[in-house]
Amino acid sequence: MEAIVNHIKYTLSHSTFYSAKKSEFASVYNDNFTVKDFQKLPFTTKDEFSLNNDLFLAVDKNKVAEYSTTSGTSGTPVTVYLTKKDLNRLAKNEYDSLKLMGFTSKDIFQLMTTIDKQFMAGLAYYLGVQKLNAGIIRVGPGVIESQLKSILTYQPTALIAVPSFIISLINYAKQNAIDLNQTSVKSIVCIGEPIRKQDFSLNILGDKITSEWNVELFSTYASTEIGVAFSECKMHQGNHVNDDLAFVEVINETSDQPVKEGEIGEIVVTPLKTTGTPLIRYKTGDLAKAYYKKCACGKTSLRIGPIVGRKNQMIKFRGTTIYPNAIFDVLENFPEIQLYKVEISKDEFENDQIRILISTQNELLINDLNKKLKSKLKVTPQISFVEKEKLYNLVHTSKSRKPCKIEFI
Ligand SMILES: [Zn+2]
Numbered sequence: 001m002e003a004i005v006n007h008i009k010y011t012l013s014h015s016t017f018y019s020a021k022k023s024e025f026a027s028v029y030n031d032n033f034t035v036k037d038f039q040k041l042p043f044t045t046k047d048e049f050s051l052n053n054d055l056f057l058a059v060d061k062n063k064v065a066e067y068s069t070t071s072g073t074s075g076t077p078v079t080v081y082l083t084k085k086d087l088n089r090l091a092k093n094e095y096d097s098l099k100l101m102g103f104t105s106k107d108i109f110q111l112m113t114t115i116d117k118q119f120m121a122g123l124a125y126y127l128g129v130q131k132l133n134a135g136i137i138r139v140g141p142g143v144i145e146s147q148l149k150s151i152l153t154y155q156p157t158a159l160i161a162v163p164s165f166i167i168s169l170i171n172y173a174k175q176n177a178i179d180l181n182q183t184s185v186k187s188i189v190c191i192g193e194p195i196r197k198q199d200f201s202l203n204i205l206g207d208k209i210t211s212e213w214n215v216e217l218f219s220t221y222a223s224t225e226i227g228v229a230f231s232e233c234k235m236h237q238g239n240h241v242n243d244d245l246a247f248v249e250v251i252n253e254t255s256d257q258p259v260k261e262g263e264i265g266e267i268v269v270t271p272l273k274t275t276g277t278p279l280i281r282y283k284t285g286d287l288a289k290a291y292y293k294k295c296a297c298g299k300t301s302l303r304i305g306p307i308v309g310r311k312n313q314m315i316k317f318r319g320t321t322i323y324p325n326a327i328f329d330v331l332e333n334f335p336e337i338q339l340y341k342v343e344i345s346k347d348e349f350e351n352d353q354i355r356i357l358i359s360t361q362n363e364l365l366i367n368d369l370n371k372k373l374k375s376k377l378k379v380t381p382q383i384s385f386v387e388k389e390k391l392y393n394l395v396h397t398s399k400s401r402k403p404c405k406i407e408f409i
Contacts, residue, residue: 003272004247005033008041011278014058017048018280039249039258043268043281049225050078056277057081064276068120070224080120080224081276087127089273090120090227093245094128097231100240100299101189101218103158105133108184110150112161113191114141120224121191125160141165144172155184163190163205163217164403170212180213187216189231194306194325195219198289200237203306204332221304223284225277226269230304235296238289238303246271248302249281250290253311259290264308285311287323313406315344315352317379322354324406327381330372331356336365341386341394342406354381359388 008028011018018025027037049056057064065084069077082090098107109129115122115138122140129136139150141162147169150156159166166188173180188209195206195217202210206217221239222229228246230239241248249258250265259265267284289305309323324342331340343355360366366383374380386394395403 001033001035003244004038004270007270007272007274007278008280010275011058011280014275015056015278016058017052017055018278020055038247041281043256043283044279045283046225046285049279049282050076053078056279058278059083059276066123067118068123068224069118070120077118078225079277080227082227083276086227086274086276089245090124091127091131093228093242094124095131096242096244097220097229098128098132098134098189100231100233101187102234103132103134107132107158108135108137108154108156109189110137110139110147110154110156110159110161110185112139112141112147112159112165120227121222121229124222124227124229125189144169148173148176148178151183151185152178157184158187158189159185160189160191162192163188163195163209164193166209166213167205170209174212185213185215187218189218189220191220191222191229196236196306198305198308200305204329208332219306221267221286221288221307223269223286225279225282226271226284227274228269228271233295233297233299237295238291238305240295240299241302241304243301245273248304250288250302250304261292262289264289266311267304287311287314313408315354317352317354320378322377322379326377327354327356327373328405330369330376333372334365334369336360336362337369339388339391339395340405341391342381344406344408354379356381356383357386357391357394358383359386359391361385 012022012025024042027033063083064081065087066082068080068082071077111122111125113122115126126136137150137154137156139147195203196219197203218232220229220231228242230241232239247270249268251268252259252265264287267286267288269282269284270280287308291303294300295303309325313324315322327342331337337358339359341357345353347353370380397404
């Protein structure tokens with residue numbers, strides 16, 4: 001509790017945004033401030049952060065060591081200011097995460113995501129690996145040939161990568177008669193995409209990787225605003241919250257109260273010990289199940305299940321709620337569908353309409369897809385054909401670092 005109180009006091013006295021709201025935080029100055037009191041404090045929303053970005057800066061500009069960005073709610077990037085202290089905190093978080101996954105100073109990591117373009121994750125992993133006294137090869141994103149060459153030359157033991165890119169790597173290795181199982185890589189730290197189902201078994205993406213390549217996959221959850229990543233331990237039963245660096249709540253959508261064991265709620269994070277852009281009760285918009293029971297690894301920290309979806313991406317379709325990930329799962333079960341995009345729009349009665357864009361006109365396949373969607377999701381979306389090149393440009397837009405698989409229009 002002391003770390004929480006210190007964080008709130010620091011934030012209220014340094015952040016222009018929060019000091020304007022000081023009266024709503026009066027209870028913090030009570031000597032008997034408890035978790036129950038904390039749960040009455042106001043939330044901070046993505047919109048508030050995005051619309052008042054500069055007001056969240058809590059230090060003099062000359063104390064800012066790094067300017068990281070993340071996409072805001074309106075599409076314009078939002079800046080997260082990091083001080084030297086925040087960079088050390090970021091390093092400590094990834095160091096703790098990597099240790100939790102069982103890595104040591106003997107490991108060699110190949111970083112397959114960008115470390116520039118103001119991207120926090122690549123930088124965070126770089127710092128964490130340095131703190132672990134392990135080695136890192138900064139190959140960066142893309143260029144499969146260089147990735148493979150680097151694996152063969154430097155013999156990394158682990159990769160840090162977006163899992164869907166690993167599929168391309170596997171396909172490339174196959175085409176070039178390279179047996180990935182003979183390489184030095186033993187595990188992959190997966191970022192940006194879920195690799196597990198709600199029962200913690202691997203989803204289609206995770207399964208596709210491990211069926212071809214005997215590697216241990218670690219799932220992670222992170223967002224730039226909160227400056228922490230939650231990672232799996234070797235038990236693979238949800239992502240552990242780092243208690244020292246974040247106070248995390250999973251709250252019910254309507255009651256704003258913490259959900260019970262195994263229930264779905266919104267992840268709300270108070271990133272402790274942040275100094276450049278401190279936040280209090282930040283609503284991430286991400287929905288997941290909460291697990292409070294002790295993990296088989298012995299740790300008692302809260303665990304977060306695989307992300308079910310984003311709060312603003314819930315699709316209300318004829319009375320039922322559908323999460324985009326459920327649609328992706330069906331589509332990714334068809335190896336013939338290499339590329340797709342889901343478009344959600346509103347009809348004249350404000351009901352959500354689902355349209356799936358694919359680049360094949362194979363009628364048998366489309367019939368089969370319709371059947372699968374109907375049996376798994378109880379919906380029959382409209383399926384439209386788009387030329388491959390056009391579809392590629394719709395998915396890989398300059399607006400986002402990740403493939404844009406869904407759009408609300
Ligand atoms: Zn564990």
